[in-house]
Amino acid sequence: MVSLSKKLIKTLRRSAILIPQFYEPKAPALDLHEPFIPVSKLQETKLLEAQLVSILDSCISLTEIKRVHARIIRKGLDQCSFVVTKLVRVLCKLNTPIDTYARLIFSQVYCPNPFLYTAIIRGYSVQGPLEKAVFLYGQMRRDDILPVSFTFTALLKACTGVLHVDLGRQIHGQSLKIGGFVQDLFVGNTLIDMYVKCGCLDFARRVFDELPTRDVISFTALIVAYAKSGDMVAASDLFDRLPAKDMVAWTAMVTGFAQNAQPKEALEYFEKMQNSGVNTDEVTLSSVISACAQLGAIKYANWVRDFAERSGFGPTDNVLVGSALIDMYSKCGSVEDAFKVFESMKDRNVFSYSSMIGGFSMHGCAREAIELFEKMMKVEVKPNKVTFVGVLAACSHAGLVEQGQHFFGMMENGCGIKPSVDHYTCMIDLLGRAGRLEEALELIQTMPIEPNGSIWGALLGACRIHRNPKVAEIAAKQLFQLEPDGIGNYVLLSHIYASAGRWEDVSRVRKLIRAKRLIKTPSLSMVEDENGGLHNFYSDDTIHPESKLIKQTLQDLLKRLKVHGYQPILSSAPYDVSDEEKERILLTHSEKLALAYSLLTTSANCVIRIIKNLRICEDCHSVMSRASQLTSREIVVRDNLRFHHFRKGICSCGDFW
DNA sequence: GTAGGGTTAG
Structure with a gap:
């Protein structure tokens, strides 16, 4: 031998x-x-x-x-x-x-050796079915061939793809049993990812803690998991412990804050990221842009756009950045800029179209939204569930019931998308806004999905518009069970009772709020000055240094408006008090203070942009509308639902919101 | 072979 x-x-x-x-x-x-x-x-x-x-x-x-x-x-x-x-x-x-x-x-x-087996297993893991991958693994073991770590990563990835956590756990067990594979960093990281994607954060953490060594990938996988679960404290904690932070880890933090409605923190981390000398790419930018969208300030919007262009990720060539910018400009009040970005893009995908359709929708441009949707179908970009939410909302805001019903029908038949609870919410909103409350109620009772808070909330919102306490009570009863701490629902119901003059019921709901120790969300309006500075106004605000002057300006404005026929809409003050008192209360609304401040401090050609955290009331809407005519100023108000563009006494929402 | 992404109604 x-x-x-x-x-x-x-x-x-x-x-x-x-x-x-x-x-x-x-x-x-x-x-x-x-x-x-x-x-x-x-x-x-x-x-x-x-x-x-x-x-x-x-x-x-x-x-x-x-x-x-x-x-x-x-x-x-x-x-x-x-x-x-x-x-x-x-x-x-x-x-x-x-x-x-x-x-x-x-x-x-x-x-066949383990690598050949693994190649086939990986093939099935990618293409499916998972069963065949597992069968091959079984055959491999029967042939007494020892797997390699790649065998486990392939199988685990397949489990992650179909969220089959039970099988994933069995494979985890195999990797422990066969010998030390779980200590392999690749297998360990893939295990963390599998548990994270399957929603088993505790298991992921356990694997992380038990790993003999961890790299930036192990950390990042877990940081993302904490961020997605809304725990930015745990995410920050891990991030601080991470010795070598790379672009992906930094991006995970920026994205985490952006996704958890902490846009300022997202921008802070982005700044730190740049200071630490780490590069930025399109993924980082898309999250930064999303943070700017939440801030709603044009100053940040233009800054981030310039930044993207300078870093070589301009919207023309980059569909990810482009789509994010469309959404950002829409949310910052400039649907025109959003459309400019959309038109400048070389490639557009379902995100670009959906963002633009959603942008048109929130600005009340129903015709444009529908036209774009139809164009999208022609250029063969397949709409997804979000696209339909956008186009249905557009129909809803414009009162186009039949057209909305047509698109809703198209979902399953033409596009193979099963309507979700979000789409049913749009339909309830569509019928409800159009005053067809009974039909909306019937749809809730017959739809194949269990109604949730959004569904009943849409109906309750419609009852406010059409002042229907009877249907409102049905919706509120369900809502109080589904969202017992949702202060907005109680407030809405009390307003509906108030507009019907049912003061006893109003006080009953207020007592309920007190008994549950719920705290009313204070009304807050933000306004940008010409230098991009943001000013906050709460209702009845006396904190602002110019408070007296602002109040005086507002009173002067209302006096002038009254000369031109303005009558305060007293029902917007839902209290059982005298008309004089109601008028005084209306004067304290935060968006009116923001408007007065802008009139006082900005030049005549500057668009006034106000962001409000709650829905704009009818009286403020009327004041904005008339003020835009009297002062020849363009006023844009973003409330918690949508945008209102006031030009020459007319609002883009057609007084239908 | 393992980690980060943009759009969602009341």
Whole structure:
């Protein structure tokens, strides 16, 4: 027997040339008298293998692969796991169905090694079905072949894809049982990711804590998980412990804050990220842009847009940044700028279209939203569930009931999208706003989904517009059960009672609020000055240094408006007090203070942009509208629902909101 | 082979 060096044994194993004492052939039986291949021949074969692998790597079509496969057979290397594994991997990369070709090649190899098994397992993991990947794993174990760490990462990734946490746990168990794989950083990180994506944060944390070493990927996976669960304290804590923070880790923090409605913190972290010398890419920027969208300030909007352009991620060439910018400009009150971005983009995807349709919708441009939706269908960008929310909301705000019903019908039949509770909410809103409250109630009772708080909330909102305490009571009863601490619902019901003059019921609801110790969300209006500074106004605000002057300006304005026919809408003060007192209360509304401040401090050609945290009341709406005419100023108010553009006495919402 | 992304109604 020839004695082989360890290195040579390794080479032989790697190239899987069938040597009797290392491999147990199944069929056909090898001729044991066959002489060993001389070393020079081995080197030649190894060279040929490397050559074929390299050719396979550059294959971009199935025809090419088939040609190389024929060559592999001609050269007698069809039993070489090294080459065949590459062949299978390339087939998977081109997304050729495993069962049609790769599986056949695999079945013709007498002694597949763990890498070849893993290549097939990975193929099934990517393409599905998961069962076949697991079956292959079982076969591998029955053949007594030890898996490699990549076998586990492939299987775990497949479990992550279909959120099959039970199977994932079994594979976790296997990796522990077979020997130390869980300590492999790749397997450990994939396990963390699997548990995170399946919503088992505790398990993910346990794997993280038990890992002998952790890298930036382990940290980031967990940071993202905490951020997604809304726990930015835990996320920050981990981030602080992370010694080497890279772009992805920083981005995870910026995104976390942006997704948890902490836009200022998101921007702070972005600044720190830049100061630490880490690069920025399109993903970072998309989150920064989302944070700016939440701030709603044009100053930040323009700053981030310039920044994106300067860093080479301008909206023209970058669909991710472009789509985020469309949404941002819409939310900052400039649907015109949003549309400019949309038009400048070279490529548009479903995000770009959905953001633009949503932008038109929140600005009351129903016709534009519908036209864009129809154009989208023509250019073959498939709408998704969010697109439909946008287009249905557009119909709703414009009172286009039949058109909305048509689009709703299209969802399942034309686009294969099952309407979700969000879409039913849009339909309830559509019918409710149009005054068809009974129909809306009937839809709730007959729809195939269990109604949630949004559904009843939409109905209650419609009852406020149409002053219908009867239906409101039905909606409120459900809402108080589903959202017992939702202060807005109690307030809304009390307003509905107030507008019907049912003061006893009003006081009953107020008592309920007190008994539950709920605190009313204070009304807050923000306004941007010409330097981009933001000023906050609460109702009846006396904190602002210019408070007296602001109040005086407001009173002067209202006096002038009254000359032109303005009558205070007293029902907007839902209290059982005298008309004089109601008028005084109306004067304290935060958006009126913000308006007066802007009139006082900004130049005549400057658009006044006000952001309010609650819905604008009818009286303020009327004042804004008339003030836009009297002062020849353009006023944009963003309330918690949508935008109102007041120009020359007319609002873009058509007084229908 | 493992980590980060934009759009959602009352």
